[in-house]
Amino acid sequence: MNKQLGIGAALAVAAATLMGSAALAEETLVINSFGGSYEKTHRDLVITPFEEEYGVKVKVITAYSSDTLAQLRAQKDNPQFDVVHFSGGLETTAAAEGLLAPIKPEELTHYDEMYPFAVAGLDKGVGPMYSTAVIGLLYNTEAVPEAPTSWKDLADPAYADHVLLTDAAGNTYGMLGMLMINKVAGGTLDDITPGLDFIKSILPTSTIVAKSPEIQQNFAQGNAWIAPYAQDYAYTLTKAGLPVKFTLPKEGGVIAPITVNLVAGRPNRELALKFIDFSIRAEASRGWAEALRYSPTNRTVELPDDVAAEVTVGEEAAAKLVTFDAETISKNKPEWNEAWTRAIAR
Structure with a gap:
């Protein structure tokens, strides 16, 4: 027992x-x-x-x-x-x-x-x-006293030689920015041709970078006056002493x-x-x-x-914030990357 x-x-x-x-x-x-x-x-x-x-x-x-x-x-x-x-x-x-x-x-x-x-x-x-993070437009407040109001302003001749684009094939924010440009240009997730055509139209007077440190470098050197990118990075640039602000265009921004x-x-x-x-x-x-x-x-x-x-x-x-379907982006990204690479080839 x-x-x-x-x-x-x-x-x-x-x-x-x-x-x-x-x-x-x-x-x-x-x-x-x-x-x-x-x-x-x-x-x-x-x-x-x-x-x-x-x-x-x-x-x-x-x-x-x-x-x-x-x-x-x-x-x-x-x-x-x-x-x-x-x-x-x-x-x-x-x-x-x-x-x-x-x-x-x-x-x-x-x-x-x-x-x-x-x-x-x-x-x-x-x-x-x-x-x-919200993708909109960053701009140099000294070179551009009045905030741009539209994604289409990227094609404004006043910004010629000072537009900065981020590589859509290698940067998430770059891809989202390109998709918003495409939406404003009349495209859809089933057809990004309008966006790529818009990008090609401004390429002769634009600079393309791959990573965010290059964005800071171009704004610091005065090469960039306007760029599609994220609002939190505008704060990073401001803390670095650069006269950069973020603005949400009238067509909206990307989540x-x-x-x-x-x-x-x-x-x-x-x-x-x-x-x-x-x-x-x-x-x-x-x-x-x-x-x-x-x-x-x-x-x-x-x-x-x-x-x-x-x-x-x-x-x-x-x-005014836009959400693009992540599954669609994931499925189409390889094809879009190839189309982007062809579009920016000079």
């Missing part, structure tokens, strides 16, 4: 230990972030406050979007991330491959505070946009989503959802705008005037 009690007690202890280990594991959330100053801001606005609020540990793995997608694919049968962040549209690819889990609106307490575009893909597994997503097949869904919900609250959305000039996706955010002037905010401005 005592022996049986001893065995029973030992089993109980073992079971309690296992339960305790499981509980401990569930109190650790594994996420990715993008490194550098971005990750520092991420910790300040979301990660550390979440740990303090819920008494949990958030393990951060530095991994950019493409690397994160590769890891999710490799770990499909045994995922190691609980929550993943994407920029540039890869969340749509991940969701289509079943790597991300759908979220119900009622599972997010801040759902009703979000702009509709920011939560449009929840049922498909695409997590909410906790902030967004470059930054999303927080629920990984499929993980045991601690409830804690992961709390983190996602915490990421989209107004305080965080405001913080991203103040720190890096990303546009808020939470409609209730109130910004200081100086910050509001440098981002896309408010119902009227949000209504």
